[in-house]
Amino acid sequence: MRVVIAEDSVLLRAGLTTLLAGGDIEVAEVVPDAEELLRAVEEHRPDLALIDVRMPPTYTDEGIRAALVIRHQHPTVAILVLSQYVEERYATDLLSAQTSGVGYLLKDRVAHVPDFLAALHRVAAGGTVLDPEVVAQLLVRRGHDPIDRLTPRELMVLRLMADGRSNSGIVDALSVSHSAVEKYVGNILAKLDLPPTDTDNRRVLAVLKFLATRTA
Numbered sequence: 745m746r747v748v749i750a751e752d753s754v755l756l757r758a759g760l761t762t763l764l765a766g767g768d769i770e771v772a773e774v775v776p777d778a779e780e781l782l783r784a785v786e787e788h789r790p791d792l793a794l795i796d797v798r799m800p801p802t803y804t805d806e807g808i809r810a811a812l813v814i815r816h817q818h819p820t821v822a823i824l825v826l827s828q829y830v831e832e833r834y835a836t837d838l839l840s841a842q843t844s845g846v847g848y849l850l851k852d853r854v855a856h857v858p859d860f861l862a863a864l865h866r867v868a869a870g871g872t873v874l875d876p877e878v879v880a881q882l883l884v885r886r887g888h889d890p891i892d893r894l895t896p897r898e899l900m901v902l903r904l905m906a907d908g909r910s911n912s913g914i915v916d917a918l919s920v921s922h923s924a925v926e927k928y929v930g931n932i933l934a935k936l937d938l939p940p941t942d943t944d945n946r947r948v949l950a951v952l953k954f955l956a957t958r959t960a
Contacts, residue, residue, distance in 0.1 A: 745868050746790045749774045750781035750807060751826075752799045760794065767861040776800065778810035785814050785821060792845075792868040797827035808834040815846075822868045826851055830881045839874070847873035876903045893935040901928040 747769055751757045757774045764771050772788040775781050777800045785793055793814055797807045808831050811823045815838065822845035823838065835848060847867040853875055854860050863873040879902075894902065904914045914925045 745792065745865065746770045746772045746788065747864070747868075748772050748781065748784045748788055748790045748793045750776075750778065750784075750793065750795045750799065750810070752776050752796065752803075756796075763857065764861075764864070767857075767864075769861070769864065778806040781807070781810050782813060785818055789818065790821060792822040792824060792864060794824050794826055794864070797825060797829055797831050805831050805834055808838060811838055820845075822846065822870070824849065824864060824867045824873070826854075828852060830878050832881060835878065844870040844872070847871075848875060848878045849873065850875045850877055853877060879903045891936070894932060898928055898932050898935070901925065902932050905929070905932075 747764060749757060749760050749764075749771060751760060751774070757776070761771050761774055772790050773784040775784050781793065781795065784790075793811070795807045795811050798804060799806045807827070808825060811825060812834060814821055814823060824847040825835070825838070826849050828851050830848075830850070839846060839848065845867055847863060849860070849863060867873050891899075900918070901914055904917055909917065911922060911925045911929065914920075914928075915922055918925070
């Protein structure tokens with residue numbers, strides 16, 4: 745797997761490069777800003793772009809806006825956003841733009857290196873990886889939203905779905921039966937007016953697309 749890293753912190757750039765190399769991942773180039781990121785992706789056509797949200801010159805949303813450009817111009821390049829922040833507006837756009845090869849993790853919540861490397865491989869292979877806290881913030885909506893129909897337990901299951909968990913994974917996380925999880929998932933999809941599907945990534949992105957339509 746070949747990766748382009750976009751990160752403005754010198755220490756984090758060096759650390760990520762070492763970390764990925766130790767995981768047998770080729771780092772094609774490391775860049776400090778969004779403009780250089782777009783050039784590097786165009787030049788190297790990597791399998792995945794690992795992108796911070798806030799980069800020069802304004803340190804607001806340059807990184808995630810560049811991720812949207814990459815999604816449009818190079819749809820085969822997987823995107824994994826690694827940030828301290830949830831940029832809700834553009835995150836929703838990114839996560840609803842395509843149904844595979846996308847992830848959003850929070851730096852402070854990456855606790856295990858093997859899990860992080862596994863997330864990179866999952867996204868590069870076309871999967872979806874979302875930090876539950878990202879999902880929680882995207883689920884906050886105003887007014888009479890269908891999300892309000894969900895019970896606390898269903899909301900917990902929805903967050904696990906968005907984290908890429910299969911039904912079996914949700915069973916393990918919540919220590920409940922398979923039939924209970926199937927019922928929760930069915931209820932969630934029904935309450936959100938979404939057709940059921942056995943594909944976890946499509947479940948996640950379907951929910952996020954629904955949320956995108958509710959953004960005011």
